[in-house]
Amino acid sequence: xxxEDTPQEAAFRAExxxxxxxxxxxxxxxxxxxxxxxxxxLGGRDVIAASKAWQKKKQxxxxxxxxxxKAYGGRGATPIERVIWQxxxxxFSKLSQAFIIGHGMxxxxxxxxxxxxxxxxxxxxxxxxxxxxxxxFSEPAAGSDLAGLRTRAERDGDDWVINxxxxxxxxxxxxxxxxxxxxxxxxxxxxxxxxMFFLSMKSPGVEVRPIRQINGDSSFNEVYxxxxxxxxSQRLGAVGDGWNVSLxxxxxxxxxxxxxxxxxxxxxxxxxxxxxxxxxxxxDDRAVRSKLANYAVRASGLKYTGYRAISALSRGQTPGxxxxxxxxxAGAMMQDIxxxxxxxxxxxxxxxxxxxxAQDTQFQAMLMRSAATRIEGGTDEVLRNIIAERxxxxxxxxxxxxxxxxxxxxxxxx
Amino acid sequence: xNFEFSEEQxxxxxxxxxxxxxxxxxxxxxxxxxxxxxxxxxxxxxxxxLGFMGVAIPEEFGGLGAGHLELCVxxxxxxxxxxxxxxxxxxxxxxxxLMLAGSxxxxxxxxxxxxxxxxxxxxxxxxxxxxxxxxxIQTVAASGxxxxxxxxxxxxxIADFIIVAARTGKAGGEDDISLFIVDVAAQGVTRTIVETLxxxxxxxxxxxxxxxxxxxxxxxxxxxxxxxxxxxxxVLTAFEQVGGADRALEMARDYALDRxxxxxxxxxxxxxxxxxxxMYVAATLARSNAYYGAWALSTGAAELPRAAATARVSATQAxxxxxxxxxxxxxxxxxxxxxxxxxxxxRANLLALSLGSLSQWEDKLITRMRxxxxx
Numbered sequence: 072x073x074x075e076d077t078p079q080e081a082a083f084r085a086e087x088x089x090x091x092x093x094x095x096x097x098x099x100x101x102x103x104x105x106x107x108x109x110x111x112x113l114g115g116r117d118v119i120a121a122s123k124a125w126q127k128k129k130q131x132x133x134x135x136x137x138x139x140x141k142a143y144g145g146r147g148a149t150p151i152e153r154v155i156w157q158x159x160x161x162x163f164s165k166l167s168q169a170f171i172i173g174h175g176m177x178x179x180x181x182x183x184x185x186x187x188x189x190x191x192x193x194x195x196x197x198x199x200x201x202x203x204x205x206x207x208f209s210e211p212a213a214g215s216d217l218a219g220l221r222t223r224a225e226r227d228g229d230d231w232v233i234n235x236x237x238x239x240x241x242x243x244x245x246x247x248x249x250x251x252x253x254x255x256x257x258x259x260x261x262x263x264x265x266x267m268f269f270l271s272m273k274s275p276g277v278e279v280r281p282i283r284q285i286n287g288d289s290s291f292n293e294v295y296x297x298x299x300x301x302x303x304s305q306r307l308g309a310v311g312d313g314w315n316v317s318l319x320x321x322x323x324x325x326x327x328x329x330x331x332x333x334x335x336x337x338x339x340x341x342x343x344x345x346x347x348x349x350x351x352x353x354x355d356d357r358a359v360r361s362k363l364a365n366y367a368v369r370a371s372g373l374k375y376t377g378y379r380a381i382s383a384l385s386r387g388q389t390p391g392x393x394x395x396x397x398x399x400x401a402g403a404m405m406q407d408i409x410x411x412x413x414x415x416x417x418x419x420x421x422x423x424x425x426x427x428x429a430q431d432t433q434f435q436a437m438l439m440r441s442a443a444t445r446i447e448g449g450t451d452e453v454l455r456n457i458i459a460e461r462x463x464x465x466x467x468x469x470x471x472x473x474x475x476x477x478x479x480x481x482x483x484x485x
Numbered sequence: 486x487n488f489e490f491s492e493e494q495x496x497x498x499x500x501x502x503x504x505x506x507x508x509x510x511x512x513x514x515x516x517x518x519x520x521x522x523x524x525x526x527x528x529x530x531x532x533x534x535l536g537f538m539g540v541a542i543p544e545e546f547g548g549l550g551a552g553h554l555e556l557c558v559x560x561x562x563x564x565x566x567x568x569x570x571x572x573x574x575x576x577x578x579x580x581x582x583l584m585l586a587g588s589x590x591x592x593x594x595x596x597x598x599x600x601x602x603x604x605x606x607x608x609x610x611x612x613x614x615x616x617x618x619x620x621x622i623q624t625v626a627a628s629g630x631x632x633x634x635x636x637x638x639x640x641x642x643i644a645d646f647i648i649v650a651a652r653t654g655k656a657g658g659e660d661d662i663s664l665f666i667v668d669v670a671a672q673g674v675t676r677t678i679v680e681t682l683x684x685x686x687x688x689x690x691x692x693x694x695x696x697x698x699x700x701x702x703x704x705x706x707x708x709x710x711x712x713x714x715x716x717x718x719x720v721l722t723a724f725e726q727v728g729g730a731d732r733a734l735e736m737a738r739d740y741a742l743d744r745x746x747x748x749x750x751x752x753x754x755x756x757x758x759x760x761x762x763x764m765y766v767a768a769t770l771a772r773s774n775a776y777y778g779a780w781a782l783s784t785g786a787a788e789l790p791r792a793a794a795t796a797r798v799s800a801t802q803a804x805x806x807x808x809x810x811x812x813x814x815x816x817x818x819x820x821x822x823x824x825x826x827x828x829x830x831x832r833a834n835l836l837a838l839s840l841g842s843l844s845q846w847e848d849k850l851i852t853r854m855r856x857x858x859x860x
Contacts, residue, residue: 072554072780073487080486151486290642300810338856354855357848364847367854368799372770375777378488393769400766452755458765459758465740 074378076155077385083152087159090132095163095437096125103162108335108433109287109440111165119203119245122166126200134160136174136198143178143190144198149385152164169242171196173204177250178318181269184307193248193269201466205272208317209239212482215453218261219472219480220312221297224253224268231255231268231306237446244280246272250320251301252313257478265313270301274363277454286439291381294414332401334473335408335437336370339363342434346415353415362411369404392462399454402444409438488776490558495691498542498558503564504535511825514685517569523643523678523687527571532568533602538576542584543742545572547597553564553717557724557779564725567832568686571605573638573725573839577718579606582648585717586664586702586710595637595646595666607644609635609691609790616845617650619659619708624693626651631665631698634690639839641689645669650707665698672696679844683831687713706839712829715840718795720778726836727775730800733829735809737761737814742743744816757814764807771796771803791857794850801837801846 077086100111100122106112113121129135130144137153148156157164167174178197181190194247195273196202213220222235234429243249249272256264283290307350308316343363346353353359378460380390412434413417413420423435445451459465472480508531517525525685540555542548549555556576583592586829598604610617612624612635617847624633640801641647647667654661667674673694690854697773702710738761741752751757770845778796781789809830812819819826838841 072776076486159506162781177616180840193507228653250675297632327601344855344858354851360851364798364850365802367850368774368802369770372776375488375773376769378486379773379776381486382488383693386489393773396766396769399762400770401769450490452759455759455762456755458762459752462760463734463765465738465758468755469749469753470752 079456080151080155080385082108084155087134087156090134091163092291094128094132095171095326096121096166098459099166100162102166106165107436108333109286109436109443111168114292120167121123122169123200123372125163125166125265126170126241130195130199135200136178138179139194139198141425143182143194146227149380154381154384157430169203169245170197170200172241175201175205175318176247180250180267180307180316184267184316185269186440188305189305195246202247203242203245203430205240205243205249207240207243207249207251210236211238213448214239216267217317220252221258222253222266223257224255224266224301226303227300229303230292231266231298231303233268233270233296236298237294237296238282238291240279240292241290243272243294243304244281244289248272249294250307251284255310255313258313258476259476259478260474261472262314263311265317265437266310267307267313267316268305269307270413274301276300285442286436290410310401322466332373333405334366334370334401334433334445335405335441336366336374338434339408343415348415359415361412366404366408368402373400375393384432392458395458395462396445397449397455399451399458401442403451404473405437407443409434409441413438423424488780490554493555494558497555498562500535501537501559501562501566502532502646503766505562505568505571509566509568511567511828514569514828517685520684526549526671529570529602532570532572536573536600538580538602539600540717541581542596542688546697547600548598550827550846553780553783556721557775557782560724561728562720564728564832564836567685567729567828571607571643571687573718573722574607574640574644575599576601577646577721578608578714579646581717582664582701582710582714586706591666591699591701595831600647601750602812604645605640606646606648607638607640607712608648608650608714609638609641610636610650611637616841617711619662620655620661621626621656622652622653624649626653626663626665626832628697629697629699631667631693634692636690637679637688638691638713639680639690640687642678643687648693648701649693651698653704653707659708661775663704664710666701667696667698669694673697681835683835685828685832686835695772707806709716710788716790716796717782719793719797719840719846720775720782720789721774722767722836722840723771723778723796725802727768727772728798729832729836730771730804730807730827733804733811733826733833734761734764734768736826736829737764737807737811740815751814760810760813763768764803766809769804771799774799787858791850791853794846794853797840797846798843798850801843804833805827805837 102113111118121437133146136145137148137156141147153388178194197204210220223230224233250269252267254264257268278295280293282291283289343354348356376393380394383390422428427435460467508528513525536549537559539548541552541553544550583595599606612621614619624631648785649665649667650662651665652661653663673696677690677694679690739759742750744751775796778792781792811832812826815826818824
């Protein structure tokens with residue numbers, strides 16, 4: 072039992088480190104480190120332009136989409152090499168946020184379902200950041216119950232005509248392309264009438280409206296479709312097989328191995344060292360210490376659970392289901408940590424943004440952003456169901472709409 | 486990175502599981518619960534015959550000299566089976582104390598017999614209400630004799646020798662505590678069986694009146710040695726707790742699959758599914774933290790105190806959560822003597838207190854993290 076690299080891993084790490092030392096955009100380092108929690112601010116400089124420039128540089132040197140084949144813009148690297156790269160890239164990976172959906176979900180969906188020609192056209196610019204992709208899945212009436220989506224695609228000659236609305240689409244406002252799941256047959260059960268496509272976000276009839284979130288940012292969007300035409304050649308998978316195609320996409324959500332979910336614990340610990348109570352530093356307070364210890368073991372448990380997954384990768388194995396706990400633990404923990412840190416600030420804890428008094432902390436931003444962590448990419452409740460069903464083998468929920476034609480499923484609760 | 490047990494260590498774990506499934510079924514645990522004996526002597530002999538007691542004891546002292554990672558995988562299985570035997574007292578505590586602080590002569594005298602199971606050892610550090618501290622240790626030592634009362638002492642009534650923390654100075658500070666080895670056959674030793682939450686693990690009150698005692702380690706270093714021993718025992722006990730938590734979760738899962746209510750298995754209700762998912766999360770975090778402790782223990786890492794406290798807090802929480810929610814999943818039947826849920830509930834809550842309570846270890850963890858100032 073040790074934390075050491077194998078000789079090959081050490082050589083790879085040294086190569087990554089040397090390249091980063093010579094090429095990382097140091098001019099952004101300070102701003103990236105001090106950006107408000109969950110956001111990227113570069114002192115007024117264009118974040119998307121900076122992200123694209125860094126991604127292009129990485130791709131040209133073979134440090135983008137490491138696990139993809141070289142022919143598609145990747146490096147053909149092993150999973151453990153990808154983890155090592157993530158560890159080494161560190162704070163500069165914050166410049167990859169606009170590409171996460173494309174690299175983590177759209178690309179892996181194109182790999183098995185797009186034609187060779189389409190892959191050679193679209194994957195390299197996706198890898199280099201020249202073209203940003205988003206994923207048009209969730210809808211106002213289809214969140215956790217994704218298969219309840221209502222955006223229609225109707226066949227018209229060689230095209231499909233799309234009408235409907237998507238929501239919670241990350242980075243849609245910057246995207247050039249998207250994968251899109253639609254309903255092509257409302258007369259069959261809900262999972263059976265779905266079909267997947269990809270399309271240009273510049274297609275006539277596509278309208279993107281950024282959502283103003285509770286933290287003031289707009290990383291999510293609504294996307295409206297009015298008679299948008301998509302050629303049948305851009306269909307991914309068979310007509311009516313969209314649900315299975317989407318599962319391929321969602322399986323690839325397990326991309327955070329090794330990168331680790333932020334928990335806010337280190338920030339809280341540092342804060343408790345310097346925050347003062349009438350009796351002295353907060354860290355000397357018995358009640359605070361007990362809470363800190365509880366967060367400490369959860370943060371540590373996540374870290375070493377990640378190490379177990381990395382070890383499995385290092386041995387060429389697939390990590391086990393224990394990795395599914397990351398977001399469930401980290402999201403709730405971050406929200407509680409933010410509330411505790413504000414509690415220790417007394418009434419001044421309500422002061423936010425530039426007016427906050429504890430200038431080196433960002434718990435106000437963490438409080439607001441962490442509410443989304445517990446929802447996006449699978450709510451806490453969905454994640455508990457997944458653990459219960461796929462890890463512990465408990466029965467699936469009873470689905471009263473399972474065998475009902477989609478257009479016969481009730482749509483109002485009362 | 487290789488943050489996992491080796492193939493050989495995992496094979497040892499499998500061997501231990503097969504042995505304990507056979508020799509330590511719930512029926513064997515219940516025999517001790519019902520007072521048939523103070524510990525399972527046949528099991529103890531079987532564990533000795535397999536060499537399990539000696540895996541971390543060097544060959545020169547009669548052990549196998551394999552290492553602490555091997556001891557960790559055995560501990561997990563002992564915890565899973567709720568083994569009613571003095572393994573933790575004799576091996577995690579007494580043998581570790583002797584290996585850390587014993588003279589060559591003391592090691593030669595005790596370690597081979599601990600490794601073979603011929604002798605049972607323990608440590609007595611608790612006196613009266615509250616967590617052990619230099620202040621509340623009232624047992625005094627002077628001129629090779631000790632006087633005082635220890636309670637509870639794990640396996641105190643079945644041990645052959647007891648390592649006793651006693652006061653050798655007046656101020657009640659850390660430097661005033663020293664360790665002594667006491668032969669239970671010596672003059673002035675009185676042992677009284679005490680009732681505890683978990684009768685499957687023997688405990689006693691032990692009184693010393695003008696009892697001859699031999700020093701273990703330098704005078705005034707007893708408290709520090711004790712802390713080192715407790716850290717090592719915390720890692721090993723964490724594996725017992727992780728094993729117990731896993732078994733309690735399995736029992737709850739199995740019952741949730743079988744038990745029908747409202748026309749469905751109760752495991753199909755989200756209230757039950759989510760409760761079990763939370764148990765799985767706690768058990769997984771605890772296992773990963775126990776591995777961290779195992780790494781620190783086996784490599785002699787400087788951060789062992791921090792790793793031990795992390796493993797201890799996490800494993801204590803996980804076993805307590807899984808044991809209590811195992812009862813909850815079983816409903817009323819979980820509250821019966823007949824079902825095995827209470828065996829895990831008892832052990833979880835006993836282990837949560839045995840090396841000092843959860844709140845004390847939380848406090849230690851933050852002190853140690855602050856000392857290294859690397860959260």
